Every structure is written in structure tokens, then in C-alpha cells.
Amino acid sequence: MGQLRYLLFDLDGTLYTGASGLFAEVGRRIEVWTARALDIPLAEAQALRARYFHKYGTTMAGLLRHHPEVDIDDYLEYVHEIRVERYLAPNPALGAMLERLPARKAVFTNAIVSWAERILEHFAIREHFTTIVDVRAVDYLGKPKPEAYARALALLGVPGTACVFLDDQARNLQAGAEFGMRTVLVQAGREPGDGVDFAVDTILDAEPVLQRLLGRASPQE
Numbered sequence: 001m002g003q004l005r006y007l008l009f010d011l012d013g014t015l016y017t018g019a020s021g022l023f024a025e026v027g028r029r030i031e032v033w034t035a036r037a038l039d040i041p042l043a044e045a046q047a048l049r050a051r052y053f054h055k056y057g058t059t060m061a062g063l064l065r066h067h068p069e070v071d072i073d074d075y076l077e078y079v080h081e082i083r084v085e086r087y088l089a090p091n092p093a094l095g096a097m098l099e100r101l102p103a104r105k106a107v108f109t110n111a112i113v114s115w116a117e118r119i120l121e122h123f124a125i126r127e128h129f130t131t132i133v134d135v136r137a138v139d140y141l142g143k144p145k146p147e148a149y150a151r152a153l154a155l156l157g158v159p160g161t162a163c164v165f166l167d168d169q170a171r172n173l174q175a176g177a178e179f180g181m182r183t184v185l186v187q188a189g190r191e192p193g194d195g196v197d198f199a200v201d202t203i204l205d206a207e208p209v210l211q212r213l214l215g216r217a218s219p220q221e
Helices: 022-038 042-056 059-066 072-079 092-100 113-122 146-156 170-177 203-217
Strands: 006-009 104-108 131-133 163-167 182-186 198-200
Touching: 022 042, 022 059, 022 072, 042 059, 059 072, 092 203, 113 131, 131 146, 146 170, 163 170, 163 203, 170 182, 182 203, 198 203
Parallel strands: 006 104, 006 163, 104 131, 163 182, 182 198
Antiparallel strands: none
């Protein structure tokens, strides 16, 4: 294995958990926007959101495929128009962990830059990340589409073998593994499996795994 140069972190569900209620609020706004944009009942929008997520990885991908007439930038802005401080507490332990990890760090998210910036700033961890690769940066082709990973790696200027990727969705990690990434699933109660090298309950639990990987891959000073 070549030298590991980047740690790629998913944002929603990975750097913070669903227990915060924040991503549930995003989900509600997705359903409201979809109902209004498509002029359908809210219950139908809820079913559509679930179907598109399971089939395509994101609701946005389903909207782009089946409803090209919608304003996807309006969608992205509306669903992320939330005051994150109402849901998230500062996380100094996460900042300390990131400080100890001797590699470049990037966020790789299906959300938008402004959303990622607000969360990273609220956690006081923005300084640890050199890059935010959002859904617009990958031409709206979010994870788990292979094109999203190819574009992200091109933006970072590294091959997949130079990256460790952390995400709360196994299918996103499996897509990353196809590019040679080492993969860490951040989801309570899960085990490693196809395309998933390691599994941890929370992002803070990932530090020993990452330190071992970086220690093996990095030359000794």
C-alpha cells in the first residue's frame, strides 16, 4: 500500500450523529420542498424521498433523474437553511483528535459548501480541513456515484490508494473501495464487510484505527 496522504470525512451522520436531530430536520425540509416543487401531497413526497434515497443514494439524484425541470440549486439552499447551533454542541474532543492525526484532511459531502462550513465552524474544527468537496464540486453527481469519487480525487490531486475514507453509509464506502481507498464505517453496532475495512461506533472511536493506518503508511521521522 502506498503512503496515505488524505483522510476524507463524510459530514452528516459521520462528524455528528443522527441523535442530534439535525439531519432529521434536513429530511423534513427535503420533503416539504419536494411536495411544493412537484405539487404533490406531503405523504407522497415522503415516499418519493425514501424511494430515491434507497435507489440513487440521495433524493437529489432522483430529482435530477426524474424531474430535470426542478431548480436543484434552490433545493440545495432550502434544505440546508437551518441554524445548526440549535442542534449541535461544540465538540472540543473532535478537534483534539483531528489535531493528533498526521495527515491532510478533507470533507467529502453530498451537501453544499456553506452547510459544511457552518458545521465545521460551529465545532471549531474548520482549521483542520484543507478542502471541502461538496456536491457542486463533483457536478451534482454525489456519492455513491463513481464519477463523484473520480472528481473528488482529481480535485485533491491524489489516487484513491492515498486516502482513508470515513462515512456512515456502507454503500458509499464500497464505492470508495473500488478506487483503492481504505474505508471506515462510522455507525453504531456495525461490523466490517464487503468494501468496509473497519467499523466504529462514533467518529471519536476512529482515532486508534486511523493512527494505526497512518503509522504503517507514513515514513518514520
